[in-house]
Amino acid sequence: MALLEVTDVRRAFGGLAAVDGVSFTVKPGQIKGIIGPNGAGKTTLFNLISGLLKPDAGRITFRGRSITGLKPYEIAGAGLSRTFQNPSLFLQMNVLENVMVGRHCRTRWGFLGCGLRWPGQAREERAIREAARAQLDVVGLAHLAGWSAGALPFGQRRMVELARALATEPAMLLLDEPASGLNTREKEDLGRLIRQIRDRGITVLLVEHDMSVVMGLSDDLLVLYNGRPIAEGAPAAVQNDPRVIRVYLGEDLQNDESGGDAPPRAPATPPATCCSR
Amino acid sequence: MPRLRLLFLLALFPVMVAGAQLGLRAAGMEYCLTQLTMSVYYALVVMGLCLLMGYAGQVSLGHGAFFALGGYTTAVLTTHDFSGIRACAGVGVLERAGLLVAQQDLYGQAGLSVAPWAAFAAAMLLTFVVALLIGYPALRLRGHYLAMATLGFTLIVSKLLLGSALTGSADGIHGVPEWKLLPGLTVSGRSALRVQNYYLACGLALLLLLGLRNLLRSRVGRALLAIHDRETAANAMGINTAAYKLKVFVLSALLAALAGVFFTHYTGGIAPSEAGALKSVRYVALAAAGGMANLWGVTVMSIALNYCSLRGWFGSYDNAVFGALLILIISLAPEGPLKPLGLWLRRLAGRPDPERRTPHGAP
Amino acid sequence: MQNESLALQYLLSGITKGSIYAVVAIGFNLIYSATGIINFAQGEFLMLGGMVAVTLAAYVPLPVAVTGAVALVALVGGLLELAFFRRLRRHSILHLVIITMGLSIVIQETALHIWDEKVRSLPYFTGNEVSSVRFLGAAISPQVLWVLGTVALAVLGLHFFLRYTLTGRAMRACSSNPEAAMLAGINIPNMRTLAFGLSAALGALAGCVVSPMTMTHYEMGAPLAIKGFAAAILGGLGNPMAAVAGGLLVGLLEAASVSCLPAVYNDVSAFVILLLVIFVRPQGLWGALAPDRVREH
Amino acid sequence: MLLQVRNLSCGYGSLEVVHGASLHVCHGEIVGLLGANGAGKSSLLKAIIGLLPPWAGEVFIDRRPTTGQPPWRSVSNSTVLVPEGKMIFADMTVRENLIIGGYHNPDRIRHLETVLDGFPRLRERLQQVAGTLSGGEQQMLALGRALMARPRLLLLDEPSMGLAPLMVKEVFTSIRKMKDLGLTVLLIEQNANAALRIADRAYVMETGEIVLEGPAADLAHNPEVKRAYLGKG
């Protein structure tokens, strides 16, 4: 039974299809990666799944229930949480408060109760604080709880954003380029953390440019090119898929006809094997 | 620590309020409390605007109109003579329930009007409905369009007030009766009740400040800040941004109307100048002058500036001073002139600046 | 009076008011396109134009006074940009818009103290206060023709400028894609100053031609600015020709409202319709909706 | 040396994305700047032209220091950047787009013909609104617009991005023609093989640093290039 099922999704901007006919599934407990060159439609796909954009066509189901066209906050409430390409922390708050925002969809007191500081609300507020602290512990930033979010270096912002997403108690996490802007050591920490998250039973779907990260981390890879899926499978297989190499290194598709000035070909690649895992 | 600070603040403001009163009394200038009380009521409007603009990031040029809506509703209901409908069924019931009361004005004219409490409830209810009607479509608009929608609302309200005889057209309504809030506590401009009313206004402001502070330090406040900062991310974190924006708009409109009701009973009347576009701009200016997302700063600045204005310090340069101040503060200290002061106080108290703190190991 | 000529009279009245709103709305648009700011001080340019022209007209012939006023107010507009908006680039748009509100108040008060509270006016450009032109049974003041003619010329001139001159095209390029415009070698800050100057000049010109009819006093700007803003929003921000249409529409709405409702509610009906329109079509009648993309930052 | 960059660093907010990159471009060369997404290539170009304020380092164009000058100044230094993502003036006509490109070129009307000779497709669509052009045509327009300024140094940011293979070919043919016209080109390209085919020399960037440099022909065989793109095998 797939946790997330994307069927034939399409989305165009002013006649230009950014995502077209994309279908794939994510199984529970998986780490699935989506790769592809610039402009392949990865972020658009993420925005479609998390509800920031509405698909022109196609269907998205999560835990067996259709989430197509739902509002982002409804999708977050349904257990699907995300991070952004540029960590979008709330800069007017401190680190802990940022993570506390993540608890929003799991808590309920409204304007009146909060204004009057009703006993139940105060209790809930304490619970929010504790849960947020626990998530900061998971990403190892508990010691920064009181710092202003704007004062953090880039790498730590990513971690806070991750903690904030975890605070929503997601069944599945969408990570948009989590490793970009991180240094080598931070990338290693991130990889460990993502695996740890998966081991706690949270399924992970990530878009990533850094091949060393995504190859090492993913159980399964989907490759997009110009809005369409061109390959899917285990990392090793995808890496050696000639179509993938072609879109990445740009081996000219017409090089057979291009005559004498063609450059020497890249070394022949072994045939793709989808079961090398 | 936060608990201590709360206690400190809780104690500080009553001390300041009472200190001002006793100081003025000692100086023989207790009459200044009149303008202070009026300024405090105006500050309630700006507090609501602070919530809306500073925290939720929505601009409203309609708060003058909401103030007038509250004030006019109560003024019309408490001064209009309903004795003509005495014959109707049910009026007796209303009278017995204390909703309608017989009144006599200064010149011996008797009449039957709505009791201030009932008028207050009606004003709040009306404002609630109107704010919902305006806010629901308007908050789907962004930026300049929202400003236009609220500005349009202001103009409609002010033109309706000017055009209809029920609201006294250009002269507005006067002779609004006192409001016996509780036994021994009356909202009235009589100089004998000046001190009482000063404490009443300050107490009301303090209660609302505490309530708003609680609100801002709860999940609701964090949601509002999140919406202001990054609406997309807020939505993706499970916050129903549209609903929150609407709710905070209605709440701040209600605050403005509340201020309008008290102010009208305090000064004994209301006029269309309260609903003018310039007044709404003035509230925005006051919120900006206090630093927008700074509840205490906004309240203090608004009280101080309105106080100076109501005492006529600026003479014929009143508007000019407001305009110039607005330009100066926004261009030199967009976070409000009180922010640097607050940081300085913090440092004096040996507490680190929250802005300057950088974690260990950061470059 | 027959119904047709009555209707025509309303129509003319609506067009006259509308053309003034249109000029203000164009001013809003020019500055909005170049900077993203809604300049609430736009109405003050009209007031300043009228005031300066009236003052100058005491010493020099009328055409010279009008030209001088337009030039002087354009200078003021440019200087405002230099003094505030260029230096405050880091401020949010909201802050800048609030500054324009402050400027509006300060300019008004300055005018009050430079001149005084009295109403002034330029002489009628042709004819006098009682002369009127008959037109299919309707009567209009020759000054109305001056207003319509000037507004039409200004709109056409602006259209020509934006479409066929290098500077005008560069200005459009700046609002279309500022980054690409910079890369094409266009000095964007100077373009913004120019936009402010141009917008002020247009306002001043309008302030001069309406002065004989509506008269000039220090508080005349704000109501016109509000109507002009409404017209700009109704037409759709970022499109000068839509602003013209929006202005005429607001003027006609007012005239139509007067014909069937008590006159006191003409503003009310105009604004109610405006609100309905923007609730249904937030981008205005002829404006383009910002591309439906998810933008971070 | 037409362009020299020394130890340039730049970034966004608190994130440094280019860490002290150095490179140079000689007169008449086509130099490729290769690397995977997010390696910092575009940021480096933006810092050279002045769109991003450089944090450290120096830029010289024609031996004159131009570090940190506003971007519109660079055009008068005969340097033009063609940004990625088809940054055209979408609501203006093709002709107007080109004219704006020649903003600083007093001879722009005559030069327009020369440029159109190089892009016959644009000539056909001269009065069309640029936003209605196809992706490839928009890229052509961006190139044509840059040429209208008569630059000596052209900085191209991913001219092939999002284009159909046939269009990619056409764009690269145009770039090579530019070299024949005496232009110097610094070319960012993700499509490494295509870039290496027309470039004289190339740099490879990885995580904000320049990790490889050499003649294009050598790099085409270097397995490190593939590794920089696709990670360890």
Next chain:
Amino acid sequence: MAGIGVLGTLWLTSSCSPPPPSEPVKIGALFSVTGPASFLGAPEEKTVQMRIEQINAAGGINGRKLQLVVKDTAGSPEKAVSFAKQLIEEEKVLAILGPSTSGETMAIKDLCEQNQMLLVSCAAAETIVNPVARYVFKVPQKDSQAATWIYRTMKEKGISNIAIVSSTDGFGAAGKKQLEDLAPAEGITIVANEVYDKQATDLTDVLTKIKGNPKVQAVVNWSIVPAQSIVAKNMKQLGMDMPLFQSHGFGNRKYVQQAGAAAEGILFPASRLLVVEDLPANHPQKEVLATYKKDYESRFKEDVSTFGGHAYDALLVVVEALKKAGEPEREKVRDALETLTGVVGTAGIFNFSPTDHTGLDLTAFEMLTVKDGQFVAYKQ
């Protein structure tokens, strides 16, 4: 709390005793010097400043100098309330002159009554003195008197069906009410009645509506500048040649200049300040009017207006009452004011009584018309 209140009251009332003779007498003034009603407030303030200087230069009243405390209300009633309280409680002035508009006056009417503060308003509305408040007076002619003059002139001209246009401000609203109330008694039928925004820049549409009504024989406009001139011009431009009546707010030569040729033939009731040159030398008001006009125009280099005249009168009646009372004790001054008779002011000759706090009768007005750009008395 209540105790504090009582103490405060005691302390306040105890300090209300009259000042020793050497001290100047404080006169408060609330004028709308800026803001939408500045055309009223500005000349009022200038007039009062000038008059106080003149009086002090002449040695003051009963040996005491006058001291003016003037506050600019900018036309907003809430400021009027705040300032009135200041004048009452802090400055402890003898009397308050102004405010300029009826809205502001009504906002502080009850306040002055409760605090036994003498108020001499410069606004015209009927409601200021009806019902009569013990401490509240006003010096401009009543709107009803102006309306009566207009209606009587109409009857002389054989006009019975009229259109009323008025502005949304307090002046227009009050006049409209009087015109409506008095019409039946004077045998006038109102066939069209339109209200327009006071900041309107073009009234062609409103007038078109009236032009479309064939029954209308004359138009009455009740407003202030600039609409007064715009109505006149638009009517002429529309080819409406029926008589145009204006209110007594037309009392400034500047407005005639603004309306230019369109002002010819406009009929309006006004005080004699505007036609002082035409008055016979033995007219009781001649000297007062001529002196005020000369002083004001030579000092401020602008035309005198009836509004400034109201402030002149307000100060005049207070000064006369003070002279009569002998000492600056408010209660005595009030009593003196209420019984003043035969005081010659700019608006007319004031005869106050306990039931009449305006003190002017119909003779305070004269029907004027515009001829060759000048105000002249209208004669059938």
